Amino acid sequence: MSEPAPAEARHTGGRPPHLGYVVFIAATAALGGFLFGYDSAVINGAVEGIRGKFDVGPGTLGTVVAIALLGAAFGAVVAGRLADRLGRIRVMQLAALFFAVSGIGSMLPFTVYDLAFWRVLGGIAIGMASVVAPAYIAEVAPAEYRGRLASFQQAAIVLGIAVSQLVNWGVLNLAGGEQRGSLLGLEAWQLMLGIEVLPAALYGLMTLRIPESPRYLISRGREAEAKRVLADVEPRGVDLEAKTGEIRTKLFSEHRPSWRDLTGGRTGLLPIVWIGIGLSVFQQLVGINVIFYYSNSLWQSVGVDPDASFFYSFTSSVINIIGTVIAMLCVDRFGRKPLALTGSAGMAVSLGLAAWAFSYRTGSGEDVALPDLQGTVALLAAHLFVLFFALSWGVVVWVLLGEMFPNRIRAAALGVAASAQWLANFAVSQSFPTLSDWNLSGAYTIYTCFALLSIVFVLRWVPETKGKELEEMG
Numbered sequence: 001m002s003e004p005a006p007a008e009a010r011h012t013g014g015r016p017p018h019l020g021y022v023v024f025i026a027a028t029a030a031l032g033g034f035l036f037g038y039d040s041a042v043i044n045g046a047v048e049g050i051r052g053k054f055d056v057g058p059g060t061l062g063t064v065v066a067i068a069l070l071g072a073a074f075g076a077v078v079a080g081r082l083a084d085r086l087g088r089i090r091v092m093q094l095a096a097l098f099f100a101v102s103g104i105g106s107m108l109p110f111t112v113y114d115l116a117f118w119r120v121l122g123g124i125a126i127g128m129a130s131v132v133a134p135a136y137i138a139e140v141a142p143a144e145y146r147g148r149l150a151s152f153q154q155a156a157i158v159l160g161i162a163v164s165q166l167v168n169w170g171v172l173n174l175a176g177g178e179q180r181g182s183l184l185g186l187e188a189w190q191l192m193l194g195i196e197v198l199p200a201a202l203y204g205l206m207t208l209r210i211p212e213s214p215r216y217l218i219s220r221g222r223e224a225e226a227k228r229v230l231a232d233v234e235p236r237g238v239d240l241e242a243k244t245g246e247i248r249t250k251l252f253s254e255h256r257p258s259w260r261d262l263t264g265g266r267t268g269l270l271p272i273v274w275i276g277i278g279l280s281v282f283q284q285l286v287g288i289n290v291i292f293y294y295s296n297s298l299w300q301s302v303g304v305d306p307d308a309s310f311f312y313s314f315t316s317s318v319i320n321i322i323g324t325v326i327a328m329l330c331v332d333r334f335g336r337k338p339l340a341l342t343g344s345a346g347m348a349v350s351l352g353l354a355a356w357a358f359s360y361r362t363g364s365g366e367d368v369a370l371p372d373l374q375g376t377v378a379l380l381a382a383h384l385f386v387l388f389f390a391l392s393w394g395v396v397v398w399v400l401l402g403e404m405f406p407n408r409i410r411a412a413a414l415g416v417a418a419s420a421q422w423l424a425n426f427a428v429s430q431s432f433p434t435l436s437d438w439n440l441s442g443a444y445t446i447y448t449c450f451a452l453l454s455i456v457f458v459l460r461w462v463p464e465t466k467g468k469e470l471e472e473m474g
Helices: 018-052 058-086 086-107 112-140 143-174 188-194 195-208 214-220 223-233 241-254 271-285 288-300 306-334 338-359 374-391 394-401 406-462
Strands: 362-364 368-369
Touching: 018 058, 018 086, 018 112, 018 143, 018 188, 018 223, 018 288, 018 306, 058 086, 058 112, 058 214, 058 288, 058 406, 086 188, 086 195, 112 143, 112 214, 143 188, 143 214, 143 306, 143 394, 195 368, 214 223, 214 241, 223 241, 223 406, 271 288, 271 394, 271 406, 288 306, 288 374, 288 406, 306 338, 306 374, 338 374, 338 394, 338 406, 374 394, 394 406
Parallel strands: none
Antiparallel strands: 362 368
16 A cells, blocks of 8 residues: 655645644545445345345344344454554455445345345444444544544444435336336346445545554554654644654553453443443344334335335434434533433333334235324334434443443453444344234334333433543543
C-alpha cells in the first residue's frame, strides 16, 4: 500500500486544515460501519425470495438469515489481534474483500447451504468492521474531536440500514413488485444481495487514501511514519516528539486484559461485567432486529402487499436515523439512564400495541389480513418502537459499554459484552420465523415483556456515567 502524499504536496503553504482531513479519514473508516448496517439489513428484502427459491421451512430460513451473526461474533474476536499484527488499514481492506465476495456469492448461490456460507463470510466482515473502524477513529482523531468523530460509526450503520432498504425497494419495483421477478437475468432478491459489491469496492479503494494509525506504526518501530501522520491530524503547534513519546510510553506500559481479570465475586464474573452483558442482551431481546431482518415478511404475513411492505421497511430505517440523531444530541445533556428508561417505556408501550394489533390477524397462507384499525395501529406501533429504540438503547448501550468498565478490564469486558450481544441477536433472529408461524402476537408479547424487564434492570443495576471521568469507574 502506498504511503499518503506528504502534507505539503497536498496543500499549498504547508500543513493542511487538519480537521477537514481528519473528517475525511473518519468518514472513510466509517464506511465499514455503513457496510455493517447494509449487509446485516439487506437480507430483509430477500427472505421471501429465498423461502420460495429453495423451498425451506421457517427453522432453516431463520438460520440462513441469522447465521451471519455467528460469523460476526468470530470476526469481532479475531479483528483486534489481526489489527495488531497486520495494521488497521489491512484489516479494513480484508473486511472490504470479504464484503464483496460475500455479496457476489450470495447473489449466485447453488443451494441454501452455500448461501449460508456466503452469509457467514459477510458476517465475519461485519464483526471485523465493528471493531477496527471505531478503534482506528479513536487512535487517529485529535482528543477534542474524538467523541463527535466516533459517532460517525453509529451514524454510518443506521445510514447503511436505510440505504439497503431503499435499494431493495427500488429493485423490487424494477422487477415488477416480485421478489422472484426477473431482472438482468437474475431473480430480484439475488440482485438485492449482489449490489453490496459496489459499496464494498468503494470502501476498499478509499482505504488506499488514508494513513495507518500512529499507534500501530509506533508499536512496529516506525516512528518517523507515525510523526508524519500526527503532523497531518493534530492541530498546529503540537510537539510531535512529545506526542510520539506519550503514545510509546502508554503503549508499552499498558496491561493487556485477560479473561482472568473479569472474574471475581460469587457469580464468577465481576458484577460490572454482568451488567454489561445484561445491557447487550436486553438490547437484542426486545426484538429490534426482527424489524430490520424480517419486516418485509412481517408485513406480508398480515396481508400487506410486497411493494408497500418494502416501503414500510425503508420508512422504518429513516425513523431509525432520526432517533439516532436525537440520541446523539441528548445523551450528554440528559444522561444515559434517563434516556434508557424513556426508551424502555416507549418500547414496552409500542410493542404491546403491536402484539394487540397482531392478535386480530385472520386467515392463513397468502389469505391473511388485519382489520383496518388494527393494521394502522400495528404500522404506527412498529415505527414508534424503532424510534424509541434508536433514541435510547441503540446508542446508550454502546456509550455505557465504552464508559462503565474500569480501565484495567475495559477491552476484555467490552469483548465479552459484544459477544453476548451477537449471540442474543442470533437467538432472536433465528427464532422469529418459527415464533411467527406459531403466534405472531405471542412473539411480540414476549418482546414486550423483555422491554418491561429492561426498566427494572436499568433502575436497579445500571450506573449513571454522565460527567464522570473514565478513571472514576471502579
